[in-house]
Amino acid sequence: MINIYDLREFYSLTIDVILNRIYTNSSQIILSGIIDEKIQFGLNLSSLWVTSHHLERRLKAMASPPIIDNLISDNSYKVHDLESVLQCCNKILSYKEDVLLAHEIETVQLIKSQLSKSMTFVGDEKTAEFPPTRSDDMTFSEKKTFSANSNEELVSNNDSYIAFLYYVLVDVEISAMEICSHQILKNKNMPREFTLDFAKQIWDEARHAQYIYQLFIEKGGDLKSQSYTNNVIARYMQSNSLLESLVIQQILQEGNAVEINLSLIKELTILNRLPEANAFYNINNDEAYHVNIGNKWIGYLMEANEIQEEELLELMLNAADKIDIPLFGKGGWDSDIRALVGFPSWFIEVREQIYNH
Template sequence: MDRPIAYDKLAREERFVRMRAREVAELKVAQGLPPFPDLSSGESIKERVHGIMVGELQAMEGAGRSVCDFPDAPWDFTMDMARQVWDESRHVEIYLRLLEHLDGYAGEYPETTILWRCACAEDAAARVAGVNRGLEGLACDVFNQLVHIARKIGDPILERAVDFVLADEITHVRMGSKWLTKLTEGDAERRRKAIEFQESIDERFNLGGVRREGDHEAVSISIATDVRRMAGFTEEEIERLIKTTQRSQVY
């Protein structure tokens, strides 16, 4: 397997259009639109769901890479990554159905590639720190907010489906915490580098302050502090994330 695999080598149907996240944001701003869907309308909710769907697709591919990339890792690690592939594939199916429910379709919006590019760390400990704790932590924020918005607008199908997926994301974060600890046991330097990689992912996906603490309807992505506690993040980690939201690079 080539490492890393370029995002344009990922298998896709012709209906998918790949673009860099920065380019998508710039085009939207030029049209007078917010750079990130703000959930203020049915169209923005559909766009958010489409973005989640392609994110789940890339998460499935990333977990599949983790099954293959680390042949010397403990067997239980490989099994956990394989279970995550199954979870993510199920999530793709769920979000494809939700797109239909929202009168949308796969390929209606561009597929950004930032998630895949963040899921290709060469070290297994860094991979689970960045993906399972960083990106899946982001998923906890995004999904928790979407559940609340769906409840407010009276869409029980969207609410229940996303809540179902959120339960899986919580287990993925816990899985990442477990393997970060096990893989770096007795190696403080490896752990430090893995956590630094996770923190770089956190800052990148703060999206220049788009993700921050606040009411679900007041910010584009609200930090799900209660869900993060449930997933096993410490108070110190949550506070650090909140503090970084005002100094993050955009895309």
């Protein structure tokens, strides 16, 4: 019979191994200049996040630390890399007929099946510097290369729509992957749940980027004929702290886009382009979750640093002024949506007080 506390340690150390793999993937997302590679490094996080998320839940469901001192520990469950994790999985699975270990057998089977997918990944341990790398084949522009007076005009004009899709691909989705990667690497002292939340977001953004890339090609897009702006990256780089960076990226840039995206989806629906409308709706649902992540960790930092609501509001107003984006957005406001994505009631009330006078 396996010592249950050895299993607890095995699960916890496995998460540490996963975190190191996430760090390596995050570095590669920033360092690579090739769009396809960035997307693939982001997609690689799927098995890592699925496994770690399951392990976190399993650890919470297991017993408290040992109350019996004379249980003999087996050091063979002390893992340090992916290979040793998989070796331990095989050892534990040899007990699969033991009814008392049914939960653990299911968990270990998941670890083995998911992490085996990561064995072929070869990462680079180089330090990732910001801003992120762009391929020499990519063209920089000071301004967006598409313009439209409305979302109706945007989705109806194929040339503008193609340029818009490229903007979403590089300046929204890829940039968000890079920013989340940078957040992970810069803040390893945060709770590991922080890293796992942002790994989930990177995976989401990579899936979005893959879809947008495919749609861009289907519509007749050519990568070499389009330009990127790096606006999202430039705004993020103006932050001076983790808290301010979360406000700039998760709240001002992503949070204020949720209602705007609904307008785009509506126009695609009117034109009966339902596959695209459904795809963007799925993407927007993920983005709403990312705003929730931002609000969650802003709340954590407020509590940890005893920051008052008035202080945070002042920081948010200053950040909005710094990057020239209105704090409450400019593409519509829905208080119910804002509450659903984690905005605190006091913030919603401040906005209502301002606009009701």
